[in-house]
Amino acid sequence: MLRWRAHQTPHDRSFMNPRSPLFLALAGLLLVACGGDRTDDPSAASGVSTAGPTGASASGAPSADVSGTPGDADATTDGSALGSGAGSASVESGPSGTGAGPESGGQGSGSGEPTGSGEGSEPSPGGSSAAPACAPIAAPVADWYAAPDGQVGAAGTRADPLPLALLFSTQGPVAPGERVHLLGGTYAGHFEVTVAGTSAAPVVFAAAPGERAILDSNVPGEAEGGLILRGGNVEVHDLVVTSTSPVRGQRQSGVVIYGPRTRLINSVVHDTAQGVSFWTPAVDAELYGNIIYHNGFTGPTRGHGHAIYTQNREGTKRIARNILFFGYGTGLHAYTEGGHLQGFDIVENVWFRTGASVPGSSTVGESDGCLVGGLQPVARARLVGNLSWGPAPHSRSLRVGWGGSVQNEDITLIDNFLVGHFSAQGHWRSGTIHGNAFHGTIVGMEPEVYPDNDYAEALPTTNRSVVHVNAHDPGRAELVVYNPEGLEEVEVPLADVLPVGAEYTLHSVMDLFGSPLRSGTFAGGSLRVPMGTLPPVQALGDPASIEGADDPGAAFGVFVLRSRCALWEPEERER
Structure with a gap:
């Protein structure tokens, strides 16, 4: 069996060690005495977690115990100690407070009787202060408008829109720093973005507020993808990219990215040959907040096509807050045979049941939720605050490295x-590995070498919920709910996120x-989230693709919360 062997630097358990339980407990008491309800740690993330009565907040918010605060000693395979990493304490919505969590800004669990039609409940006496009053969200101003029936020679206004292909092109009128709104409707075609912005003035393409702009590549002709981003410093927001072709094996990839410093944000990519192809020339590019599912197709021996397929050499690709599920291949597939796997920040993504669109039910699963490894060395790869779920301890989740002979650098x-x-x-x-919760089987790593993690070869037994406030849409948050207790509704505390x-x-x-x-008007406290009330979304053209163990049912769910009021979040923090 492959193992990572390392020398572990002993912990400093003294009072002055800011990660020691004694220090954290006394700091929490001091914070309460001073009337504060949170601190801002510049090394923590900007997400908001839902801490239970005994959960320790990753942001340092006071709580009844700090047993979920892992140490920060790192380990290397050459025997030398690394400096402390930028970790944060775990936050559980259940009673245990154990395990590691990616979230920051914990709050009380929010108990009490519900009000109205289940919109909220009174916050518990120990909960955080409520979010500020509603701050309406100002709609962004567009410089140009596109429409499915836009005409060449039009003025480019909402009333007289241009064709999208022209606005994507260097032959069109779009200049650096300008914003293009896509009016609602279906844009049929294979689209290529060659226009470029600058680092200081990116070009932005976004769905018009409140409208759904769909790019459908089900048209005659061959193309690498439905949407190809070649120009640098381009942002794409809130689009839906898909293919309605009845033959899955004849579809194109969804989004193909080559442009440096490009960003695909808060978009939905589904039912294409491969969700996002995120290639090496896209230096310092980012995928954020995208929902990617049911991409790929069934081949003669296995499924093909991944939610995200990526490689990198220069700079660092950022892959953050994406939700990856179902499909015919891996969720996040950072793999190469002759290319490069250097420089990835993989932060606070969610993956579950990736590969489940392949016919038949399986608890193990057909593919990993995330793979970072190949026939070339992995280097500068960071996985921080990610969340995964499977129906069994042996369900495939995360694999780092590939094969037994590759000499990788650091993880x-x-x-x-x-x-x-x-x-x-x-x-x-070398490996920097701490603050994680492993609920499942492990191969290739010795837990005793990395003691500053929680290990259990069993599924969680207590509920847990995480709230991520979206960094690019002030009225949006993603809720992730683990429900091993099997409740019909789970109360997710939102008192310091959603204004009363x-x-x-x-x-x-x-x-x-x-x-x-x-839907409704938030009354404060918690939001009751129904669990398992919807059937799983099925792959287009394969209405029985998700069945049996493929379906999370009431055990796990991911949700999108939207409001016309700006959601509140702690001060932005860099992970």
């Missing part, structure tokens, strides 16, 4: 909450564009 795993199987392959010069009196909608990722699971 960082901090504050990940992984439910399912973890595998490490190949040889590694704010109108909201809540959708499951299983039905993003249908009727909301819940």
Whole structure:
């Protein structure tokens, strides 16, 4: 069996060690005495977690115990100690407070009787202060408008829009720093973005506020993808990219990215040959907040096509807050045979049941949720605060390295909450591994070498919920709910996220564009989230693709919360 062997630097358990339990407990008491309800740690993330009565907040918010605060000693395979990593304490919505969490800004669990039609409940006496009053969100101003029936020679206004292909082109009128809104409707075609912005003035393409712009590549002709981003310093927001072709094996990839410093943000990519192809020339590019599912197709021997397929050499690709599920291949596939795997920040993503679109039900799964490894060395790869779920401890979740002979450089795993199987392959010069919760089987890593993690070869037994406030849409948050207790509704504390009196909608990722699971006016405290009330979304053209163990049911769910009021979040922090 492959193992990572390392020398572990002993912990300093003295009072002056700021990560020691004694220091954290006394700091929490001092914070309460001073009337504060949070601190801002510049090394923590900007997400908001839902801490239970005894959960320790990753941001340092006071709580009844700090047993979930892992140490920060790192280890290297050459026997030398690394400096402390930028980790954060775990936050559980259940009673245990154990395990590592990616979230910051914990708050009380929010107990009490519900008010209204289940929109909220009174916050518990120990909870954080409520979010500020509703601050309406100002709509961004567009310089140009596109429409499915836009005409060449038009003025480019909402009333007289241009064709999208022209606005994507260097032959069009779009200049650096300008914003293009896509009016609602279906844009059929294969689109290529060659226009470019600058680092200081990117070009932005976004769906017009409140409208759904769909790019459908089901048209005659061959193309590398439905949307190809070649120009640098371009941002794409809030689009839906898909293919309605009835033959899955004849579809193109969804989004193909080559442009340096490009950003694909808060978009939905589904039912294409491969969700996002994120290639080496896209230096310092980013994928953020995208929902990617049911991409790929079934081949003669296995499934093909991944949610995200990526390689990198220069700079650092950032892959953050994406939600990856179902499909015919791996969720996040950072793999190469002759290319490069250097420089990835993989932060606070969610993956579950990737590969499940392949016919038949399986608890193990057909593919990993995330793979970082190949036939070339991995270097500068950081996985921080990611969340995964599987129906069994042996369900495939995360694999780092590939094969037994590759000499990889370094890997960082901090504050990940992984439910399912973890595998490490190949040889590694160094590993920074702490603050993680491994709920599943492990191959290729010796837990005793990395003691500053929680290990359990069993599924979690207590509920847990995480709230990520979206960095690019002030009225949006993603809710991730683990429900091993099997409740019909789970109360997710939102007292310091959603303003009292704010109108909201809540959708499951299983039905993003249908009727909301819940809507109304927030009364404060917690939001009751229905679990397992929707059937799983099926692959287009394969209505029985998700069945049996493929379906999380009531055990796990991911939801999108939207409001016309700006959601509140702690001061932005860099992970």
